[in-house]
Amino acid sequence: MIQLYHAPISPNSRRVWITLLEKGLQFELVEVKLNGEQFNPEFLTISPFHHIPVLVDDGFNIVESLAILDYLEAKYPTPTMLPKDAKDLAIARMVELVTINELLPAASSLLPLMLGLPGGDPEKIEAAKQKVATVLTVFESLLDNRPYFGSQNITLAEPVAGTVVPLLPGVGIPLNDYPKLNAWTERLIARAAWQTSQPTPENIASFKSIFQARMAQQTA
Numbered sequence: 001m002i003q004l005y006h007a008p009i010s011p012n013s014r015r016v017w018i019t020l021l022e023k024g025l026q027f028e029l030v031e032v033k034l035n036g037e038q039f040n041p042e043f044l045t046i047s048p049f050h051h052i053p054v055l056v057d058d059g060f061n062i063v064e065s066l067a068i069l070d071y072l073e074a075k076y077p078t079p080t081m082l083p084k085d086a087k088d089l090a091i092a093r094m095v096e097l098v099t100i101n102e103l104l105p106a107a108s109s110l111l112p113l114m115l116g117l118p119g120g121d122p123e124k125i126e127a128a129k130q131k132v133a134t135v136l137t138v139f140e141s142l143l144d145n146r147p148y149f150g151s152q153n154i155t156l157a158e159p160v161a162g163t164v165v166p167l168l169p170g171v172g173i174p175l176n177d178y179p180k181l182n183a184w185t186e187r188l189i190a191r192a193a194w195q196t197s198q199p200t201p202e203n204i205a206s207f208k209s210i211f212q213a214r215m216a217q218q219t220a
């Protein structure tokens, strides 16, 4: 049986969890508490960089969430989650990579805000908000009259961007100025896979205390 090592709060592992659900696969979730469990020697044998997610399938270990998604699409191609048309494929992949390379780093600077914690350099916060606005403008321009990025059906772009974009209103970045993206977000969060993998208030509280402890260590 497939095993997914994950942390419920992490968009990096949630995108894999959602893809497994959308593909209707059987799998076991193994939670790794990011308060130090990721350094356990046993875990390091499957995740040398002490990161979740890790997918183990038939004794084969995969790290790096995008590599995991590509593996799942190649090994379990039904339902397909990548467009065949060249432009549509480029759109889906662009959304994946812009999320990882532009949106997530900017959103990480907004984490204290997201968790309702004080702190954060105002200039950095402003720059992060500007970056997020640019990403949202690009995403809005990539959506057409189809419900998903470059597709009538959900693709890998959705679990990737769709685990980050819905968090933005929580940090004071409403999506009203991006009507197509707003409707896309509503469509996704209504899906069973999003609802099943939604972090609980306990997951958020536990992450908040780990985050606060890490901040305290850095300033000590």
Ligand SMILES: N[C@@H](CCC(=O)N[C@@H](CS)C(=O)NCC(=O)O)C(=O)O
Binding pocket: 010, 011, 012, 013, 034, 038, 049, 050, 051, 052, 053, 063, 064, 065, 066
């Ligand atoms: N590029 C990796 C990033 C994985 C990553 O940064 N995971 C974080 C959680 S969001 C982690 O495991 N942090 C624990 C640590 O670095 O010790 C991916 O996409 O899988």
